[in-house]
Amino acid sequence: MIREHEALVVGAGGAGLWAALELAKAGVDSAVLTKLYPTRSHTGAAQGGVCAALGNQEEDHWEWHMFDTIKGGDYLVDQDAAEVLAREAIETVIELEHMGLPFNRTPDGKIDQRRFGGHTRNYGEGPVMRACFAADRTGHMILQTLYQQCVKLGVKFYDEYHVVDLLTEGGELGSGGRAAGVVAYRIADGQLAVIRSKAVLLATGGFGRMFRVTSNAWSLTGDGVSLAYRHGLPVQDMEFYQFHPTGIVGLGILLSEAARGEGAYLLNKDGQRFMERYAPKLMELAPRDMVSRAIVQELRAGRGIDGKDYVYLDVRHLGRQKIDEKLPDITDFVRVYQGIEPYTDPIPIQPTAHYAMGGIPTNIHAQATCDAANTVVPGLYAAGETACVSVHGANRLGTNSLVDLLVFGRRAGRQMVLDVKGQDMPDVTDAAAEPVRAEIEALRARPKGERKEAIRKELADVMMDDVGVYRTAEGLESARTKVAELRDRYQHVSIDDKGTTFNTDLLEAREVGYLLDCAETMVAACINRKESRGAHSREDYPERDDVNFLTHSLATKGADGAVALDYKPVTITKFQPKPRVY
């Protein structure tokens, strides 16, 4: 039996929940589908803060925030979008406070603010206090607050429904078709729900699980990006993937930039604050791509601690009181996961795969677009880490992802409210679920074959080693070969659990498939971008090349299944590209 809602939101992180609130407020019949309980979404793991030029601590202006975002993104940012981000950051943060978010407070009772990497006063003069925060669990508070409001407004949730396919009408998404709903697998009992809809928002988060060392949850497997790609949509700027400088060694668990925002140092084996050689003005608060590269350089020069592959993050001089008040969670992680006492010992850290700047291309109304002319795909929307607006360009600044969720999650919801009026319900039936039903049955029925975990592990190794902080033509070519091999093997993947009840074995196998799509497009886009910009650092092309590459990449699935690349211009309004020094 087919169900229907006027609008569907896939994903219950910050982006999805805010969109759902807008739909509910407008009285649109809508629902949220999520493979995790909403409060388990990885937005809850965000730590440091959300930037908005409130000026509560010192002078600040949204124009400065806009500039920092563009420079931080190495000028690949669409400037109209950055302007929306910086302006609406202010109203959305205030709105969150009104919804009840318990921000830390200044002595006069306003929202407290602190420093964060790459955020500056007066177009780069020095660090500014712009990050609004709630201790070091800002994301937890955002997720809880938005979910609380959803409870208040009675938003309809399909909890633990894993979306396994998108429905289309009138052709594929990149060739004139419109989004028409989803097929979702109910995790509890394996039933497929076919839900048609006039508007579908993809807000499924990132895909950090394609790397060995990552700050991302197990569930971040690029589902939305992959499903859109399979249905003919291009994916944009996939070569830009951020490595956060300070992950717990081996595990990748994040230690927020908030630590450095509060004054923590980075030290090499000689006890030297090595950032003075890479970013003399901003030091530890330089943007993440630069700090991650600086760490790798130190390690290559033999200045890792004890010759090993890590350096120190040092918070000792901040004192117990500041550590307990401002950084309680991350110091707890250090105690639990490293067995180290941060009051008295420096913390071993290394870069960790963290954030996808690329994703589903959208315009500033969160409508998905399908070509270099930004043609809108009717009925399809994307917001949050899944989307590429592009406000982060080649490198995202800290705190700007949370801003992105708020600003473009809200915009997505509002746009869907407008668009569903006067639209017909797509004319799709249950039969639309047959292709994915067949895939799932084939997976269940396959006797012994490739183990999904082996494929995922090998993928994570090759992506980490060859598509990481630094890249070369040689490494990328070998990654391309490896990913192709893994794709072949994936055709024969088999699972142990053949049942219908809570079959995580089956869903994880599907997730590996999504990761392979994301990895394949990432590697192809990396190979083609013969320059270094933001997070994409080619050792064989160390300079930025604005003549040939001041342009967004679009990767589409070609008729033969191979990745086809196209490019589209960057929108430049106020700030002309300049060399990026800090």
Next chain:
Amino acid sequence: MQIELRILRFDPEKDQKPHEQTYTVEAGPMDRVLDLLHKVKYEQDGTLTFRRSCAHGVCGSDAMLINGRNRLACKIRVDQLKARRITVAPLPGLPVMKDLVVDMEAFFAKFRSVQPYLQADSLDPDRERLQSQAERAVFDDTTKCILCAACTTSCPSFWAQPSYVGPAAIVNAHRFIFDSRDDHADDRLTILADRDGVWRCRTIFNCTDACPRGIHITQAILEVSSRIVEHQA
């Protein structure tokens, strides 16, 4: 070292009732129980079923009964358990769907029942509502809840009376009752003064011991009870 992992398993498609299954895995002292569960699932038996996502104690997916106590599998290390034999079972008191996965619906229904959202009657100002650092500090502890259900399902009063709203819901009510910006504390106090509200708490402290976020849950419950007494007076 080798660890013997005894897991209480149940597959409704095959089993009449839960049964224990033992696996042997190689583990280091810093490994977490979640790592061991993954080793079993990925190297020995893909049918083993459990929830998990963040893997560092912030999402609340993997609360389970480990060596007789409710904990997050991703936050408890092998060396902390000080034993070569580790038993793992689903959270007590909630219906088991499969292996370590319980049906959380009843738990979330209790959460929703206490109006867990800010209700301010005054018109929203242009800027933020002001709140002093001291006012903010009063409810800081209870904002940390990740809804993992470790507390509620460790509570003997809940086991005895499943209609008891339970510690997690009271914690979330506390978070708003004591927020200076909220105007509807009284509504929540009325809800919690009910038969199935705070009075079922016997201050056994199991909840406080179980909380992976270190929330002083029993104290929060006592603060709510005294508010109810003041409110009724």
